[in-house]
Amino acid sequence: MAVIENNLEAYPVSPHANRGGLKAGQSRMGLLLLLPAAIAFSAVILYPFLSALGLSLFEFTVEMMEPRYIGFENFAKIASDPDVWAAFWTTAIYVTLTTLGTLVAGLGWALIMNQPFAGRGVLRSLSLLPWVLPSTVSAFVWGWIFNARYGVLNAFLMELGLIDFPQAWLSTPQGAMLAVVLTKVWLSIPLFMSFFLAGLQNLDKEQIDAARVDGAGNFAVLRDHILPHLRPVLIIVVVLGVIGNLQQFDTVYALTGGGPVRATTVLSVEVYRRAFEQWDIGYASAVGVLWVASLLPPAFLYLRMLVKGN
C-alpha cells in the first residue's frame, strides 16, 4: 500500500490552480454572480432609500429651488399631524383585514382544491387567474363591480331583494374599505392557496383516516391535525401577507384614490399624495421612512425564519 506523503509541499501544484483552493474560487464565482443583482438592488432600492432617508431631514417643496436642511423637524411635524396618524391607523385596519381575509379564504380554497373531484386540475389552474392579472387591472374590474350605477354587485343584491336602491359602495368609508380589502384578498388567494396546498400534500393521510376512525368530525380534523401540520406555513404566509399588504399601493389608489375623504388612505397612498400631488418631498420622505420602519419587524421575523431554515 502506498504511503501518502504528509508534506503537501512535496506535491506539484498546477500554475492555473485557484489561489485559496476550490472553496475560495467558488466564493469568488458566487460574488461575481451576485454582482448584477447587487448593482440592480443598489440602483433601484438602496440608492432611492438612502436618498429618501437624507431628504427626510430637509424641507423641499415645490416653491423651493433647493432643499433646506431642517434636521428632524419633519418628524416632529408628523408627531402632531392627525392625517399621518390616521393613515397609520387605516393601514393597520387594512393590513389586519386583508391578511386575515386572505388567510381564511386561501386556506378554505386550498382545502377544497385538495379534495379529489372531477375537473380539479382545471379549477386549480383557474384559481391562479387573479395572480396572473395585473393588480391595477383587477382594481379597475372591482371598481366596476362596485360601481353605484352600473355595478354587478348592486344588480345582484337588488335581484335577491336585499337592497331596494343601488348603493354607492365606494362613497362610504366602510364600503370603500370593504372594496379595497375584498380586491386585495381576491388577488392574494392564489398565493396563499399555493402555500397551503403544498403543505396539505405533505400531510399524512393515514393520520386523518385514523382520526376519522376515532370519530373526529371535519372541524376536529382541521383543528387537531391540519392546522398544527400547517403551522410553519401559516406563520410564513402571515408574515409575507403582512409585508405585502403594508406595501400595497396600486389597488387602493386605482380603486378609491385613498377616498372617500381619507377613508382608505393607507401609508403608501399618503406618501404618494404628499410627494406627487402636493410635492412636499421632504415631508413625504419622512413619512416614507416611518412607513419603512413599520415594515422592519415583520421583515426581520421573516428573515429570521429563513435563516433558521423554517
Next chain:
Amino acid sequence: MNSITRLIGTAAIALALGPGAVKAADLSFMSFTYAEEANKAIVQGVLDDFQKTDKLTVEPLGFAWGDMQKNIFLRARSKTLPDIAQLSERWLPTFASLDNLVDLNTVYGKDKLEAAFAPDALAMGDINGKQLAVPLLSGSIGMVANKEVLAKAGINEAPKTVDDFKKALVAVRDKVPNSVPYTMATKNNGSILIDFMVWNWVHGGRIIDDAGKVVVDSQQSRDALNFMVSLMKDRLAAPEIDRPDSRRLMGQGASAFYLDAPQTRTFLRDFSGKGEAFDANVLPMPTPVLKAGDKPVSVQWGHLLVQFAAGGKAKADDPADKFLTYLLSDKVQTDLPLKMSALPVTKSAREAVASDAYLKNWSAATGDARRNEVGIWSNAAELTQIIGEEVQGALLGQKSTDDAVKSMQARLTTSMEKAKKSE
C-alpha cells in the same frame, strides 16, 4: 464569429445609434391633449403640418391630464424637461419657480405678444409681470345642458336662478328615469373644487381673497355648501361622479346639467357615439344666479404652452420657438381650437371664427369669467386637496357643513402660511 462576439457587436451598434435615435426629433412636445383618444389625431395633424412647413420634427410626449404635473415635476428633478409643454391654466403658478421656464417676453417682446393675443387669454400666462406661458386655447368653465333631456322633462328654457334650477332638476329626476339630473362632481378633488368654487361665487362667497387671505368661513360659503348637500339629499346629484362621468352620462342622455369647459362638445360627440349629430343637444347656458339681476359667473379656463430651456434663455429662431410661433399662427388658431370646441387666443383668429354658433353661444353664456382663486397659488395642489376632502365629507354626510367650512378655513390658512414661509 461566436455568439458572444455577435452580442457585443450588436450592443456596440445599439449604443452608437441610441443617442442619435433619441436626438432624431428637433424638439419635444409634452401634451395631455395628445393622450386623449378623441383629440390625438387633431394634434398629430398639427405636428405633421409643422414638419411640412418648417422642416422640423417634433417628438410628441402624451401624458394623461392627471399625470402631467407629476411628469413635469419629475422631469425637472431629473433635468429631462421637454422643450414645450402644454399646461392647464391653473397649474402655471405651481411651476413658476422652475428656473428653466422661459419668460416669453424676452423671446418675442412684450409689445408683440400684446398686439397678437386677446388680453384675457394672454393674462392667463402672466405671473408677476413675466410671460411664463402663452395661451393655446381659451374659454370658460360654465354650465352645459342637454336639450333632449330638458325636453323629456318638459323644460322649455334654461333655468336662470338657483330656485328655477332646483325645480328643473326635480322635473328631470321625476320624468327621466335612471338619470342624474345634475352631475355635480362628487369625487376627484380637482373636479369638486370647480363645482364648489362656482356655487360659492353664486352665493356671494370667496375661498381665498386676492391678498391670499382665506375667507371661506362665511355664511355665503355655508349657504353654497348647504345647497350642494341638499342636491345630494334630494337625489338631484349623485355620489361617485367625476368630470369624465358627467360627460359620459350627458352623452348617454342620463344627465341634464353639469359644469365644463367648451371643449365638452368634442367629448360629447365621442361619448354619445353620435358624432356631430349630438351637437344639437348641447346647450351652453349661463350659470344660474342666486336672484334675478345677478351676473352669472364662470371660471376662466384655458390651455397654455410653456417653454423650457437651459437657464430659461431662448431665441425666436430656436426650433421650439418656431413651433410655438406655428401653433399661434392663424393657420392653426383658426382650425385647432374649433376642432377642439374652444376659443382661439389670438385677436386675428378670434375675428375669423366669430361666426361659429357654438362658440358664440358659449361666449354669450360666460357672464363674469373669474380667475380660479385657488389655482393661482403655488400651493394650489394642497389647497385643492383640502377643499375637495372637506366638501366631499359634507356631501357624503360624514360631517356637517358647518364643521366642513370651519375645518376648511383652518386647514387652508395653515397651508397658505406654510407656502408663504417657503417662498
